[in-house]
Amino acid sequence: MHAYRSHTCGDLTAANAGETIRLSGWVHRVRDHGGVLFVDLRDHYGMTQVLADSDSPAFAAMEKLRAETVIRIDGRVKLRDASLVNPKLPTGEIEVYATDLEVLGAADELPLPVFGDQDYPEETRLAYRFLDLRRESLHNNIMLRSQVIRSIRNRMWDQGFTEFQTPIITASSPEGARDFLVPSRLHPGKFYALPQAPQQFKQLIMVAGFDKYFQIAPCFRDEDPRADRSPTDFYQLDLEMSFVDQEDVFASIQPVVQGLFEEFGKGRKVDTEWPRIPYAEAMLKYGSDKPDLRNPIEMQIVSEHFRGSGFAIFAKLLEQDGTEVRAIPAPTGGSRKFADRMNAFAQSQGLPGMGYILWRKDDNGQIEAAGPVAKNIGPERTEAIRQQLGLGIGDAAFFLGGKPEAFEGVAGRARNEIGRELGLTDENQFKFAWIVDFPMYEKDDEGKIDFSHNPFSMPQGGLDALNGDPLAVKGYQYDLACNGYELISGAIRNHKPEIMFKAFELAGYGADEVEKRFGGMVKAFRYGAPPHGGCAAGIDRIVMLLADEQNIREVIMFPMNQRAEDLMMGAPSEPTNEQMRELRLRALPKE
Numbered sequence: 257m258h259a260y261r262s263h264t265c266g267d268l269t270a271a272n273a274g275e276t277i278r279l280s281g282w283v284h285r286v287r288d289h290g291g292v293l294f295v296d297l298r299d300h301y302g303m304t305q306v307l308a309d310s311d312s313p314a315f316a317a318m319e320k321l322r323a324e325t326v327i328r329i330d331g332r333v334k335l336r337d338a339s340l341v342n343p344k345l346p347t348g349e350i351e352v353y354a355t356d357l358e359v360l361g362a363a364d365e366l367p368l369p370v371f372g373d374q375d376y377p378e379e380t381r382l383a384y385r386f387l388d389l390r391r392e393s394l395h396n397n398i399m400l401r402s403q404v405i406r407s408i409r410n411r412m413w414d415q416g417f418t419e420f421q422t423p424i425i426t427a428s429s430p431e432g433a434r435d436f437l438v439p440s441r442l443h444p445g446k447f448y449a450l451p452q453a454p455q456q457f458k459q460l461i462m463v464a465g466f467d468k469y470f471q472i473a474p475c476f477r478d479e480d481p482r483a484d485r486s487p488t489d490f491y492q493l494d495l496e497m498s499f500v501d502q503e504d505v506f507a508s509i510q511p512v513v514q515g516l517f518e519e520f521g522k523g524r525k526v527d528t529e530w531p532r533i534p535y536a537e538a539m540l541k542y543g544s545d546k547p548d549l550r551n552p553i554e555m556q557i558v559s560e561h562f563r564g565s566g567f568a569i570f571a572k573l574l575e576q577d578g579t580e581v582r583a584i585p586a587p588t589g590g591s592r593k594f595a596d597r598m599n600a601f602a603q604s605q606g607l608p609g610m611g612y613i614l615w616r617k618d619d620n621g622q623i624e625a626a627g628p629v630a631k632n633i634g635p636e637r638t639e640a641i642r643q644q645l646g647l648g649i650g651d652a653a654f655f656l657g658g659k660p661e662a663f664e665g666v667a668g669r670a671r672n673e674i675g676r677e678l679g680l681t682d683e684n685q686f687k688f689a690w691i692v693d694f695p696m697y698e699k700d701d702e703g704k705i706d707f708s709h710n711p712f713s714m715p716q717g718g719l720d721a722l723n724g725d726p727l728a729v730k731g732y733q734y735d736l737a738c739n740g741y742e743l744i745s746g747a748i749r750n751h752k753p754e755i756m757f758k759a760f761e762l763a764g765y766g767a768d769e770v771e772k773r774f775g776g777m778v779k780a781f782r783y784g785a786p787p788h789g790g791c792a793a794g795i796d797r798i799v800m801l802l803a804d805e806q807n808i809r810e811v812i813m814f815p816m817n818q819r820a821e822d823l824m825m826g827a828p829s830e831p832t833n834e835q836m837r838e839l840r841l842r843a844l845p846k847e
Contacts, residue, residue: 257278258278258580259277259330260278260280260360261279261280262277262278262279262329263277263278263279264279264299264300264301264302265279265281265297265298265299265301265302265303265304265347266299266302266303266304266347266577267301267302267347268304268333268345268347268350268352269347269349269350270349270350271302271334272333272350273333273335274333275332275333276326276330276332276333276762277301277330277333277352278327278329278330279297279304279328279331279358280295280327280328280329281297281298281299281304281326281327282297282299282324282325282326282368282390283295283296283297283298283321283322283323283324283325283326283327283363284296284297284298284303284323284371285323285371285818286318286321287468289817291309291840292307292308292309293307293308293309293315293318293319293479293486294306294307294715295321295327295329295354296306296327297307297319297327297352298390298738299761300395302344302345302346302347302638303347303524304328304334304347304350304351305342305347305350305351305352306329306351306352306353306354307352307353307354308353308354308357312353312354312355313355313356314331314354314355314356314357316352317357317382318357320654321359322331322362322363322365323363323366323367323369323370323371323671324363324370324387324390325359325361325362325363326359326360326361326363327358327359327360327439328340328355328357328358328360329354329357329358330356330357331350331354331356332353332354332355333350333351333352333353334350334351334352334353335349335350336348336349336350336351342362342684346759348534349718350808351521355625355709356448358469366387367380367383367384368380368381368384368387368737369388370387370390370391372638373391373392373393378809378817379817379823381771382727382815382816382817382822382823382824383823383824384824385813385814385824386454386767389813394810396803397799397805397810397811398582398655398811398813400799400802400811401799401805401811401812401813402422402844403520404516404520404795404798404799404802405416405472405491405795406736407515407516407519407520408472408512408516409472410492411511411516412470412493412495412512415468415508415511415512416468416810417468417469417470417473417495417508418466418468418470419469419470419472420466420469420470420471421452421471422457422458422461422471422473422476423451423457424450424451424552425438425448425449425450425727426448426449426450426451426456426457427447427448427449427766427773428773429451429452429455429773430448430457430458433452433478433479433719434475434477434478434479435449435450435452435476435477435478436449436476436477436478436488436506438450439841440542440839441838441841444839444840445840448557448647450476450489451475451476452474452475452476452477453473453475453477453492453494454471454494455710455712456712456774456776456777458494458495458496458790459496459712459749459751459777459780459788460776460777460780460784461496462496462497462498462786462787462788463751463780463781463783463784465787466498466499467498467499468495468496468497468498468508469494469495469496469790470493470495470496471494471495472491472492472493472494472795473491473492473493473494473792474490474780475489475490475491475492476488476489476573477490478820481810481816481818481819481820483806483807484741484797484800484807484808485808486796486808486809486812486815486816487816487820488657488820489817490794490795490796491794491795491796492792492793492794492795493512493792494790494792494795495508495509495792496788496789496790497788497789498787498788499786499787499788500748500787500788500789501748501787501789502692502732502748502789503508503787505568505734505746505748505789505790505791506690506734507631508594509736509791509793510530513688513736513743513744513798514528514677514688514794516530516798516802517686517801517802520802520804521665522684522802522804523683524684524686525684525686526685526686527549527684527685527686527687527688527805529689530688530689530690530736531689532689532690532692533547533689533690533691534693535691535692535693535694535695536690536693537662537784538556538689538691538737539584540660541554541555541661542554542555542668543555543664543665543666543667543668543669543671544664544668544669544740545691545694545735545737545742546691546735546737546740546741546742547668547691547737547740548613548672548675548681548687548737548738548739548740549687549688549689549739550675550681550682550683550685550687550739551671551672551675551676551681552675552680552733553584553585553587553671553674553675553678553680554585555582555583555584555585555667555671556583556585556645557580557581557582557583557584557642558581558582558641558644558645558655559574559579559581560568560642560655561581561582561633561637561641561644562574562581562633562637562655562657565613565633565634565637566616566632566633566634567629567632567633568632569611569657570655570657572609573657573658574657578659578660579657579658579659580657580658580660581655581656581657582655582656582657582660582663582667583641583644583645583654583655584653584654584656584667584671584674585645585646585647585652585653585671586598586651586652586653586654586674586679587680588650588651588654588678588680589651589677590614590615590616590649590650590652590820591614591652591676592614592649594652594677594678595612595614595627595652595703597656597677598612598654598670598673598677599612599774601670601673602666602670602821605666605669605670606666607656607663607666609669610654610655610656610670610699611627611628611629611654611655611656612627612629612632612652612653612654612655612735613625613626613627613629613638613641613651613653613655614626614627614630614648615649615651615652616649616650617641617649617651623648623649625638625639625642625644627758629655639825641653645648654670655675656670672740672786674677678764686738686739686801687739688736688737688738688743689736689737690734690735690736690737691734691735691736691737692733692734693716693730694708694709694731694733694734694735695708695709695729695730695731696708696709696713696715696726696729696730696731696733696759697725697726697727697729697762697763698727699727703728703737704764705726705762705763705764706763706764707746707763709731709733709745710731710745710747710757711760711763712747712749712750712761712777713728713731713732713733713747713748713749713750714731714747714748714749714750714751715730715731715750715755715759716729716730716732717729717730717732717753718752718755719752719755719758719808722755722758722759722762726762732747732748732749732789733745733746733747734746734747734791734816736793738792738801739801741797741800741801742794742797743793743794743797743798743801744791744792744793744794745765745768745791745792746789746791747789747790747791748787748788748789749787749788749789749790751781751787751788752781752785753778753781753782756770756774756777756778756781757770796808796812798812799811815838831843839840
């Protein structure tokens with residue numbers, strides 16, 4: 257017999273009754289039933305119930321077992337009594353009577369329990385991640401992730417893509433986030449960078465004549481953490497195609513992503529119609545460039561109903577250039593209690609509150625408007641708003657005003673909150689939309705023109721478009737939104753040097769700087785570059801959605817904490833003096 261096991265803990269069934277077998281695994285829990293000991297023995301494959309009574313040679317050793325000790329047991333497979341069968345386990349028809357037991361790996365007292373999957377402080381979970389990963393829900397999430405990646409690979413090959421690998425140590429590149437820099441020992445004072453994405457390399461693969469590339473790519477960005485984003489590294493499905501337009505990219509990636517969600521979505525409905533929504537329309541209707549379309553609410557501009565009205569706050573606001581008032585319809589939300597809850601939500605977002613109108617029946621059974629806004633603007637304007645929004649008795653509308661860029665984010669979050677609170681958001685489906693026509697440029701906090709998205713995108717209209725107002729230029733850039741998350745970002749690339757130089761010039765990069773930072777790509781484009789485009793899909797976020805998790809760390813095997821620390825391995829750590837001397841570096845004292 258094998259030294260450790262003849263079967264796994266998920267193998268044994270009624271067909272094995274009477275056999276002598278050997279199992280190895282972790283002690284999930286021990287139960288003492290008055291002279292009979294039961295051990296739930298767990299391995300990667302499942303769970304088997306093991307028992308020993310006082311007649312068993314293994315009884316004395318089993319009495320001393322501590323949870324999570326690794327053991328080997330020999331024993332005989334027995335059928336359980338019909339009343340004791342556990343239909344939730346594949347091994348639930350049998351149990352193993354232990355005749356011998358060996359401790360293979362003793363366990364100290366546990367810093368967190370494995371049995372039960374109860375909540376536990378995240379810092380402890382991350383410091384003892386190897387224990388946390390033994391817990392059923394997290395173990396299943398990591399297995400789901402592996403299955404998703406395998407399915408992605410198969411689907412990409414089936415679509416005619418070929419997998420290539422690109423370098424991990426490279427040059428710094430402005431991708432929209434901070435680089436992780438790596439000092440060079442051989443070139444003192446110079447630094448490599450970990451790639452924020454394989455962007456330049458995948459474009460060079462197209463220039464080199466390979467047609468449809470993909471890889472499961474690690475990406476490294478020194479970012480501020482969020483629940484749906486890792487602060488250090490993440491994995492993406494990266495792809496690029498030659499001789500394509502935007503629609504070709506969409507047609508290639510939709511079957512892959514849609515197929516994944518159909519395969520692993522646990523029966524939830526998967527939307528097959530993926531609308532194209534211009535960026536400006538998405539911000540207007542949903543207050544977000546990653547809208548949750550499971551929520552049917554669409555915001556509308558209602559400025560004209562408030563201009564010159566008795567509602568002084570909005571009337572005065574609208575006298576300023578660039579301001580507007582938007583309404584968030586709230587079907588079935590026409591109660592004062594709900595209005596108060598939404599005002600409390602607005603205050604939690606840093607606003608003094610939101611204006612609102614409630615529609616209800618009057619004493620004569622007719623519809624009437626209630627609330628401070630309605631009193632101040634009068635019945636005619638109130639009725640016009642109701643007609644525009646398509647609302648009726650029992651409904652409400654909430655209002656935000658100002659310059660759109662200042663309130664759109666809050667409006668989008670309020671829309672989501674209203675949809676959840678009123679049960680309008682269908683939680684049992686995945687709804688997708690391509691967000692298109694992104695602006696190429698934006699103004700930073702200091703009023704300077706900068707890239708708003710990927711700097712390597714082709715501007716719509718080519719070189720001519722770059723001769724006007726930069727803020728009016730749209731790029732062939734696109735994102736895929738699903739249930740309020742950005743899953744994919746991509747673009748048709750700028751493959752012409754003259755357009756590339758002009759595009760970077762508008763963002764403050766001179767020709768010398770472009771040559772210095774992107775010399776390899778510029779040089780390649782001078783030797784015959786095909787039109788090309790692609791995108792990248794965030795694997796961590798895809799798995800997070802499929803696993804129905806709210807935090808991305810629940811689907812990453814060894815994640816960092818919110819402060820970008822690895823509590824298990826002790827990273828980041830201080831280098832030794834010898835390492836610093838080799839690299840000719842000196843660390844400044846802490847402030």
